[in-house]
Amino acid sequence: MEELWATLNDNADKMEKFSHQGRADPGKSVKETVEERLLLAREANRNNVLFGLGGGFAAQGMADTNEAPSPIGMMHSVNLLRKIVIEDYDGGAAPDFSQVPPLLSRIRELFRVFYNFKVTSIRTPDLILCDFDHVFDVSVIMHEVGLTLQLDPPRLQALMDQIGDEFEKVVLDTEPDVGPYREATAEYMDMYGIKPSGQVYWRLFRMFEKANEDDAVYATGWFYIDILVAFMLGTAETAEQKRLQKKALEKLVFWSCDKKIRGAFGDCLADSMRPIYWDNDLLTRFCQAGGLGAILGDGGMNVSSGIAGTAIRTLPDAVWDMESDNSLPTTSKLLLDLGEMSKHRTADDIFLYGCHNIYKRYGIAPFIRAGESDEWHEPEFFCYVAQRLQDEGLPSRTEEEWKKLLGDFRKMPVTVRGRYRWSGLDSAGRWQFIDYYGCDNRDCSEKAELLRHCQRPTGDEAINKEMDRRLYEWGKNMVICDACRSKPYCGVNCQQAAASSHAARCALIQRRQNQAINPPPADPMGWFQE
Ligand SMILES: [Zn+2]
Ligand SMILES: [Zn+2]
Incomplete structure (x- = not known):
């Protein structure tokens, strides 16, 4: 038992350490930086396997991996992708990138085949092409490819010069394949709200379970976010670069805020977004484009919570200033996002920091509105805050006072x-x-x-x-x-x-x-x- 605890603590320390590593640095080669950035994923995977959390990246493929990979199978596709993007490029002559988009589509197709089987147990002939040891093997190779493109702008530029349109279609214009159960669950919730009763509840409950078994987006998550981040980094000079930068930012904000998609990405999202946390300007742009709620959420419960927590504290004031005609819906939505987080009590300080900042700027109205929402099933805190603030004549509150408010409420x-x-x-x-x-x-x-x-x-x-x-x-x-x-x-x-x-x-x-x-x-x- 002692030993297990020691291992657990040791791993937590390692995760924390790794989450700060891998910043781009002219003194390090791209390869070295990529390796550092992969440490966090590798450690997370090791923990998953070590503690038998099952699912996720521990899922095994469907074919004997001792045999040579099938030329249209998963391992062949992902290794070929790696060879073209990483090995064949020597800085001078660019290799033929034309295979990259079809390979990405192929990998996506095969993950769909694989997870349809995982979720339903219905076998299809294509399953034999899912020839990987663990999902993680595929994911981490793709992550390596994504990071290499991100950390080596000339390489990404060479790729875009050759196959820009097709690459954009596959990476930016195709929505993540969250799987049929997650789609259906979202539709159900639109129809019945979050608290359906009776039979509908049980059906939804089972659909939820099925949706959570579908990790197709999780498995490719790092790669896609690496690429979006790649487009966002640096200063865009040409009109085309500016267009891509804006589009990538909007996509990433959407993926981070849409519940269905965000849930499908899991921890990959926070991990791959580390370069955004490291760059205050970029973080500000991300927040102002509507991503503040997602950032605050990350502060609560992710592999990168340490980084997110620090970054949130240093957000410039401008991040909290919403456009005036939109500020009430936006800020009350933000409060509800924060409310989700307050359920995980580890993130109290960020929750209160958010409340404090919203109150300071927007007063009591967002709290009243959040309290009226039936989207969140425990809005009492906001009702309580609204009433206390009204009763006590709207004093300006310090963060300490907010802490006391939450304490009183919980008691x-x-x-x-x-x-x-x-x-x-x-x-x-x-x-x-x-x-x-x-x-x-x-x-x-x-x-x-x-x-x-x-x-x-x-x-x-x-x-x-x-x-x-x-x-x-x-x-x-x-x-x-x-x-x-x-x-x-x-x-x-x-x-x-x-x-x-x-x-x-x-x-x-x-x-x-x-x-x-x-x-x-x-x-x-x-x-x-x-
Ligand atoms: Zn009475
Ligand atoms: Zn009594």
């Missing part, structure tokens, strides 16, 4: 959080959750009447409008029991009326809360004792 029992959700709901939402979030006094007369109306709405617009107004009034001055901070009431009267019936429950809730603070012993049954 709150779930029912109290719900109360903030309620106050953030619109009229339709309030009617829907009236029983759930409303007053906890069993004999609340106003609640009874509102519920009666809710169950039998009249066709009379004037009455409906009046009831709508009463619903708002009813929810406006909610109070909670101070002792247990758990039960909401529509006002002090109801709280007092419910006091005696609530007493026993109040004590119970308090006991539970204290227990939650002092957790029970870890070994209550004496299981581990001699």
Whole structure:
């Protein structure tokens, strides 16, 4: 056990170290820099295999790799690609690059064949052409090719001079092949939202599982992002270079922000984007083109989180300035992206840094809007923030104060959080959750009447409008029991009326809360004792 921990820590240190290596440097050859950049991928792969995480890059090909590769198979294609781009180019005479686009298409086709089998277990004759030891072998060779083109601009230019149009079609104009299940899952979620119920939920759940088995994009991810980054690096001089630079930037922002595509790329995306993190100007351009949310997300949960975290802290102010007519939707979307991240509590500081920066510039409006979103299934924090900031007269807050806000929120029992959700709901939402979030006094007369109306709405617009107004009034001055901070009431009267019936429950809730603070012993049954 000790040994395993030591290995784990050792690997984490190595990953951190490798993630900073591989910057372009005139003192190093392209080959040396490429090797350094590959260290992170190799280490990540080694960990995957070592800890038996299965899936991903450990997946094995379908043919006996002891035999010579089939001339139209995977290994043949990827080795030929490497030979043309890396070995045959000597700086002077450019080799014939014309095979590069068809080889890339071929590799893509074969990954589709392979993952269709992985996901469905249905065999097709082409499977025999998937003749690699591990997916990683193919991926890392492609990554090497991608990096070599990226770090050697004259080589990329020679390739573009020969086959620019076809290469652009394959690399920039073809959307990543996320696989049929991921496509279908995305369509389903568009139709039913993120929280479908019943049968639809189970169908979606199974589709999700299938989608996650499809790693075709993951397997080629490094290469494609390496190339996009290659187009983005350096100063574009000709009109054509400028066009490509802009297009590559837009593509990369889209791939990083689109949930379906981003999910398919996995860790490759953050790994390959390291040159962007290293270059403050480039990072700024990326953020301003709409990629800020993706960058903040990377700070939370990736192999490059260390780099992303550092880079985020040094983002220039301009990054946070959105165009004015677009700023509300953009910033509330940004908050929701951040919210996703706050679920992984390792990234709290970046989450709060983001909240702080948005609040500083845009005030309370993005928080109110984010709180109203039903895209994210836990928007209570934003409802809570919006209300606290409103209550306290919008003081300007320091990052320390933000930390306290989040701390207060997390200490709150779930029912109290719900109360903030309620106050953030619109009229339709309030009617829907009236029983759930409303007053906890069993004999609340106003609640009874509102519920009666809710169950039998009249066709009379004037009455409906009046009831709508009463619903708002009813929810406006909610109070909670101070002792247990758990039960909401529509006002002090109801709280007092419910006091005696609530007493026993109040004590119970308090006991539970204290227990939650002092957790029970870890070994209550004496299981581990001699
Ligand atoms: Zn009441
Ligand atoms: Zn109580």
